[in-house]
Amino acid sequence: MRFPKPWSKKRGSRQAGRAIAGTVGEAGFFAAVFLAGVFILALTLAQRFVVGPWPPLATGLGFWTLIALAIAMIGFGGTMLLLGILQIGASSERRNALARRAEEIELIGGTGTEFPAVPRGVNLTDSPGMRLTYRLPATSWPGKRLAAAAALALMWNAVWLVLLVVVIAGFWSQQPRWVLTGLLFPLAGIGVWVLRHYARCLRQTSGVGATIVEIDEHPLQPGGSYRAYVGQLGRMTLRRIRIELICEEESTFRQGTDVRIDRNPVLSQIILDQYDVTIDLGRPWEQEFELKIPADAMHSFRSPHNAVHWKIIVSGEARPWPSFCQSFPVVVQPASPLPRRSPR
Known part of the structure; x- marks a missing residue:
């Protein structure tokens, strides 16, 4: 009796796992990394520059480490998400064909x-x-609608996270912004709807192929x-x-x-x-x-x-x-x- 080995290379033409679910999960992970980087960057800058009862964050090694970590998360998450969107609608064999048959084709003149x-x-x-x-x-390009949905979802939720940091800083400084606090709830609902729309577009575009x-x-x-x-x-x-x-x-x-x-x-x-x-x-x-x-x-x-x-x-x-x-x-x-x- 042979036991399955998840670390071994699969054989035949069957598929291991669900590619569509994997694509959606991968995109969700990179989007979460991007938004977490935005939140960490906004929170770090608020602790450094917003006047409050707490002592301001010193511009030392810890401050610059948090800034570098947040920027790295934003860059990594945004870049990987963009690369994933650009690969939508392209077959995985295309790069192999370019490498294998590029030398067989003569240069085409005018x-x-x-x-x-x-x-x-x-x-x-x-x-x-x-x-x-x-x-x-x-x-x-079949990914135009997906790219627009991704840009809208990331920008809207990034702005919402910045506003959340502003509200938190207001409570910390004992100067709460009640109007902005009340606006966070409907804006959060819109952000959830935009994320669901992006996930639906990603699932549909990945399924069509x-x-x-x-x-x-x-x-x-x-x-x-x-x-x-x-x-x-x-x-x-x-x-x-x-x-x-x-x-x-x-x-x-x-x-x-x-x-x-x-x-x-x-x-x-x-x-x-x-x-x-x-x-x-x-x-x-x-x-x-x-x-x-x-x-x-x-x-x-x-x-x-x-x-x-x-x-x-x-x-x-x-x-x-x-x-x-x-x-x-x-x-x-x-x-x-x-x-x-x-x-x-």
Whole structure:
């Protein structure tokens, strides 16, 4: 009989523990470290500079030790929390792919002046893929809502802790601030609600996971056929997941003093439409398919007032997680002209 060894490396594809609960717990720990540092810093400064019946705190080794400890806690908690938010929506294999396959990809030069109005798309091929040659970047970051909720929660509760120190200092100096003391209770309720909203956003964003799109060649050409790969990470049940190839015309014009942008789809090709998909942490949803560009399609184009964009859109309707829609731009260059034949 073999007994489990928690210190040993796990084998197979099963998951040890709950990753979502671990992510929420880790974020809560770093947020608590940040707020504790704010409270210690405010309390130390109050003991040093607020006039009261107690003797002021001497600016000796103990004072500077508390200041350094508080600043270190604020910096450590804030930095680790920020790094955790930045990693939301990114797969853990990406850094391994960068280290393993960076030497296999040739440097991509510019297109020259042959097609001056066609985007070069150099930034679309600077990341290697795990399955295919290139991993396409998404146009939007899925952690924007989470970052806003985290900033609001930390700033609101940090201000509340500073006000708490002011109230405590008032009672110590026998000059209580009753109005501020009464305001602490509703402000604390708002702070608890903001923290719960942040935890809910963190849980939802962590559950959805990253969307990965890879392609074997880039840029594309009309009439070409290419291999593509889509992977969806997370732990959720999708009512539907759809992969589309979109060609969109964009017009920029001025109406009075306002600048308006009008977007009209020129081509919408549904590549995959699948229902009732279950995604687990150890087994992401993966799909390889053939991406075909119509031979008579318009190539990518960009000018000051008009543009033609091509993109791969991956959208999903999830429950109980929020639905998602990620856009991955690609560049379609004009078809290469046929070489001239010699009359001989």
